[in-house]
Amino acid sequence: MQTRLPIRAVLLLVLAASSVAHASDERNKPSVRLIMLSEHPTDGTRPIYVKGQVVTTLRFEQLVDADKTKMSDWEGRLEPLAVVRNKVLLEPIRDLNRDEGIPLLVTLADGTEIPFLVRPPWPKRDGGWPPILDQQVDVFKDRESYAAMHAALMDALKKNDTLAEENERYRKEENSVDHAYATLLANGHAKKTPFRFVMAARPKDPNMEMLVEVFSGPGKAAALITLKNTNHGDTWEFAGAYLTRDLTSYTKQSFALRMTRSAIAQGQSGTIAVVADKSAFEKDGQLVDLALQIFRSDGNQQVMVRMDRTLIRQ
Structure with missing residues (x-):
């Protein structure tokens, strides 16, 4: 599913102007994946890709309700779920098998329930290495907030850099x-x-x-x-x-x-x-x-x- 951001022209200019000087530094940070929540009621469960003995952090814009945030059938596969203010920490005890999936339901302070499925690393669409492994996943409910639009802009810049690097590599390979x-x-x-x-x-x-x-x-x-x-x-x-x-x-x-x-x-x-x-x-x-x-x-x-x-x- 593709997400279209209703970015106002004035705000986009402000974001771009304030981000140019730091764009390179932002894109060189450890792997962060962006999830924009859809308002559509049929929007499906989102996968989270984890690896044994590696902590994966889910970060939200508001506080997480620890009492109502739960995993199913996690015993023996993950450490107990940890909630720290607006973050949910996942740490598998071992690598999950390829066909394993652990349901996770995160409930925000306003009562919003967000379903996830905890999965092992998954291959990239282009077959590149390494497979997708989530170090940090930033989840945004309000797609028009400054933080959400800034994250979307950085994500777009990073993807553009990746495509440019791939195109240059393919060009060199043609004559290699x-x-x-x-x-x-x-x-x-x-x-x-x-x-x-x-x-x-x-x-x-x-x-x-x-x-x-x-x-x-x-x-x-x-x-x-x-x-x-x-x-x-x-x-x-x-x-x-x-x-x-x-x-x-x-x-x-x-x-x-x-x-x-x-x-x-x-x-x-x-x-x-x-x-x-x-x-x-x-x-x-x-x-x-x-x-x-x-x-x-x-x-x-x-x-x-x-x-x-x-x-x-x-």
Whole structure:
């Protein structure tokens, strides 16, 4: 459902003028998702995406009635619900399963009841990584208030920045040699690339047959992951990939990625090809080892591939 804000021209000018100087700082804050409540009586329950042992905060414009704010069937899955003035704090004890959902009813001081469904992280629409995980969710009942319109403006600016970055990345990829190599590898044409096969492995997974192949190249390295979904009934969905030195996002490196399909139904197969340039392996003038992690849509790691520095041929 799309929300249209009845923003008056004069107020919009005031917001824009007061926000330009701080727009960059605002957009660099930790992840905050915006929810505008609809006045329509059939507006549905809204999902809140949480992760085990990570606190998610719901923030409202007015005080929350703690006695009338409740969760259903939360025991053993979440810590007891905490209400602090206008905030509701959620902390799962463990990661929720993909099909789990915990009903949450928040009641504001004026009696307004707002239903939510607490869910595990969910894949982004564009298949990007990481999946949606809520750190803070700002919920606005009065869509014409200054705070609501300011938040909407910041949200729009952030989305515009993201689209601009994606468009620039796609433009570069069109002319990228590494992406061309990754396309050839993913489609079974390794012999048409400068890469040499080095080794293969078959990691164990009860729901997936996997073959990992690693290649050495002149100034580059590559990996090819072949997946066959043997899970009865469930479709496997790609969420994203990291290439890092220490398995954290702080050391993630750029690379080219191509796949034959982002969703693999039961019985189907698909391939994921990754090509990394020598520059990704460089640290302080020396080559270091990297690790390639492939994640599925439930947020869990499907496979990890060691990308040894010796794969880079001089």
